[in-house]
Amino acid sequence: xxxxxxQILTVEIEDITSxxxxxxxxxxxPFFVKDTVIGDKAEIxxxxxxxxxxxxxLEKVLVPSPFxxxxxxxxxxxxxxxxxxxxxxxRQLEFKESKVRNNLIRIGGFGTDEIDRIQEPIVGMDEPFxxxxxxQYPVGTDKEGNPIAGFYAGRTHSIIANTNCSxxxxxxxxxxxxxxxxxxxxxxxxxxxxxxxxxxxHVLIRKGFYSGEIMVCLVINKSCKRKGSENHFxxxxxxxxxALTRIKGMASISVSSQTEKTNVIMGKEIYTIWxxxxxxxxxxxxxxEEGFTLQGDGITFAISPRSFYQVNPVQTExxxxxxLSYAGLSGKETVWDLYCGIGTISLxxxxxxxxxxxxxxxxxxxxxxxxxxxxxxxxxxxxYVGKAEEVLPEKYEKEKIYADVIVxxxxxxxxxxxxxETMLKMKxxxxxxxxxxxATLARDLKVLCGGGYELRRVRAVDMFxxxxxxxxxxxxxxxxxxxx
Ligand code: SAH
Numbered sequence: 001x002x003x004x005x006x007q008i009l010t011v012e013i014e015d016i017t018s019x020x021x022x023x024x025x026x027x028x029x030p031f032f033v034k035d036t037v038i039g040d041k042a043e044i045x046x047x048x049x050x051x052x053x054x055x056x057x058l059e060k061v062l063v064p065s066p067f068x069x070x071x072x073x074x075x076x077x078x079x080x081x082x083x084x085x086x087x088x089x090x091r092q093l094e095f096k097e098s099k100v101r102n103n104l105i106r107i108g109g110f111g112t113d114e115i116d117r118i119q120e121p122i123v124g125m126d127e128p129f130x131x132x133x134x135x136q137y138p139v140g141t142d143k144e145g146n147p148i149a150g151f152y153a154g155r156t157h158s159i160i161a162n163t164n165c166s167x168x169x170x171x172x173x174x175x176x177x178x179x180x181x182x183x184x185x186x187x188x189x190x191x192x193x194x195x196x197x198x199x200x201x202h203v204l205i206r207k208g209f210y211s212g213e214i215m216v217c218l219v220i221n222k223s224c225k226r227k228g229s230e231n232h233f234x235x236x237x238x239x240x241x242x243a244l245t246r247i248k249g250m251a252s253i254s255v256s257s258q259t260e261k262t263n264v265i266m267g268k269e270i271y272t273i274w275x276x277x278x279x280x281x282x283x284x285x286x287x288x289e290e291g292f293t294l295q296g297d298g299i300t301f302a303i304s305p306r307s308f309y310q311v312n313p314v315q316t317e318x319x320x321x322x323x324l325s326y327a328g329l330s331g332k333e334t335v336w337d338l339y340c341g342i343g344t345i346s347l348x349x350x351x352x353x354x355x356x357x358x359x360x361x362x363x364x365x366x367x368x369x370x371x372x373x374x375x376x377x378x379x380x381x382x383x384y385v386g387k388a389e390e391v392l393p394e395k396y397e398k399e400k401i402y403a404d405v406i407v408x409x410x411x412x413x414x415x416x417x418x419x420x421e422t423m424l425k426m427k428x429x430x431x432x433x434x435x436x437x438x439a440t441l442a443r444d445l446k447v448l449c450g451g452g453y454e455l456r457r458v459r460a461v462d463m464f465x466x467x468x469x470x471x472x473x474x475x476x477x478x479x480x481x482x483x484x
Contacts, residue, residue: 003029003054007046010062013038018099018439020083020468024056031056035077037087038095039065067091072129073166080154082167082466089128093462096470097122100438100460108442110455120459123292123318128465131312133207133281135168136265137176139183139190139200147183147190149176149203157193167466169207174247175216179203182240191221193261201258202265204305208281209313210298213251215279216244217270217305224257224271241274252276254305270305278302278368281313285348286321299347301372307365308341312463319434319461319471320348323407326432326457326475329353333404336428338388338419343369343381345407345434350381353405358383359391389416396422403428414440417447424451431476436463438472445474454479 003009011024013036022036024044033044033056041063044056061068071085084092101119104110125131137149140159148161163176179200182188189198202219244253253274258267284298303309310316323345327335329352337346340358342365350356350373358381360366366385373381384391388408395401406428408415414437415423423431424447431448435441438460445455457475464470 003046003049005046005049008059009044009046009056011042011044011056013040013042013065016084016095018468029053033058035086036061037065037068037084038091039067075160075162078153078160079151079162081151081165083468085466089124089465092128092465093122093124095468096462097460099468099470100441100458100472103438103442104445104455104458106442107439108445109449110442110445114455115458118456118458120457122460122462122470123315123322124462125312125315125465127314128462129166130168130170131314131465132165132167133169133209133313134309134311135165135172135205137163137172137203137205139179139203141190141192141198147180147188147200149180169205169209171207171214171247171249172205175205175214175244176203178243178247179216179218179240182243186237186239196221196261204256204265206279206303206305206309207249208279208303210282211280212249213279213281214247214249215252215254215303215305216250217252217254217256217266219256219258219265219267221259222257223259224255224269245274250275251279256305266306278304281309283313283320283344283348284317285324285351286317288318288321288325292318292321296351299344299372299376299378301342301344301347302368302375303342304364304368307362307368310344310463315461315463315471316344319463319473320345322459322461322473323409323432323434324348324352326430326473327352327405327407328430329405334402335405335407336392336401336403338392338406338408338415339410340369340383341365341409343372343383345409346381346383347372347376347378349405349407350378354380356381357401359386359388361385361387387416389418389422392422392426393418396426402426405430405432407432407434409434410440412437412440415444420444420447420451424448427452427478429478433474433476435472435474436469438470441472441474445476448476450482452478452480452482454481 013022015023021032030053043060048055076085150162191198191201204217206215254272256267256270282298285296286292337358346358369383453476460472
């Protein structure tokens with residue numbers, strides 16, 4: 001049967017895509033329907049018909065799924081952020097665990113039996129809301145000319161006003177209201193993407209959940225450098241700073257100048273206009289075998305606005321503790337930590353290894369990493385700035401560097417081919433791969449398996465409840481059996 005646009009149909013949702021859209025089939029022909037939950041019987045309107053599939057819009061839930069829950073956030077449908085907030089948390093965890101499993105089988109070429117034997121249960125959260133320590137609000141203007149801040153409506157650049165995200169820290173609302181009322185009262189304009197005019201573009205907020213320290217960075221469409229003047233942050237006046245410093249925990253206020261027409265949020269230059277250049281946070285090691293109970297004194301980190309820092313501190317401790325446990329260190333090992341950011345995993349590893357080397361592309365992050373090592377009295381961690389796929393091969397060719405264990409934690413696109421090839425030449429006993437995209441993880445593991453490694457452990461960690469994203473940690477052991 002041929003389906004047509006605007007046709008009204010009834011489907012039962014049997015599955016979801018890795019992007020969180022429900023899939024319902026009629027005589028084997030699939031319909032992708034946003035905002036549905038597995039188990040829903042739904043009335044849908046056909047919006048786009050392709051040869052082998054179609055997209056539908058949810059019109060009405062006829063019989064709700066047993067996994068359907070009332071979303072906490074009133075704007076979750078417009079916002080693209082929480083794709084699966086209407087799904088019970090237990091079902092979300094099942095979805096994520098099987099997403100990792102399916103990618104390892106489908107893309108990685110691992111056997112179903114093998115994965116079922118080694119995959120450990122996903123690590124979920126007890127309180128899956130208000131977990132984010134970082135928020136980035138785009139700032140704009142509404143139809144009446146008032147400044148607003150919120151989020152981009154799913155896949156667009158139009159801003160929906162909402163400063164009360166149910167994943168973020170509760171202080172964000174107060175901070176954003178302070179900034180917006182300052183803008184309104186002082187006629188400070190919001191940036192307009194189409195004209196390239198207006199001052200305030202974005203507001204970045206970070207909070208150290210352990211320390212309570214808060215950082216606010218205003219991204220402005222103006223050069224901050226003024227020759228012969230100390231007052232290079234002139235467009236923002238004293239009373240804004242005074243109002244912001246009244247918020248409990250405020251530790252750092254900065255401006256970043258971004259004058260280019262680009263989607264890149266932060267500009268290259270950042271000027272602290274009040275307080276410290278960074279905030280602190282502390283991360284503890286947890287006992288993986290005993291339900292992630294606390295162990296050890298923890299490591300303190302300084303985090304600057306441009307550095308990467310995991311957004312879910314509660315789950316980060318569990319993730320790093322797993323990576324440390326998988327690394328199986330006895331104190332004698334040389335460990336390379338690639339894509340090390342501010343050295344978070346590196347410094348965790350350093351307590352249990354002979355020597356750790358971190359590699360990271362953002363120079364400020366490496367500065368933070370070195371300072372973090374110093375502040376924590378860690379002397380067996382060294383750091384290099386550069387791309388992992390350049391630093392590692394170069395060091396290997398020139399200095400014949402060695403590793404007992406290599407830990408990688410790349411961004412979504414995974415490891416570069418050059419990086420994987422050098423790892424295979426270095427032949428570390430173990431490779432621990434921390435991944436935020438199980439599809440690229442699976443792709444890279446296939447390469448490592450081809451080069452003599454065996455998959456030993458797999459565990460997903462839910463770092464991003466309510467969204468379709470899932471983090472995972474895997475352990476590979478060298479076995480010398482090269483395929484191909
Ligand atoms: N392990 C760290 C950071 C992980 S995020 C932590 O848990 O905090 C990935 C990091 O890789 C980011 O800091 C990013 O700046 C860095 N990065 C991205 N591409 C890179 C590359 N080609 N080489 C080295 N680092 C890179």
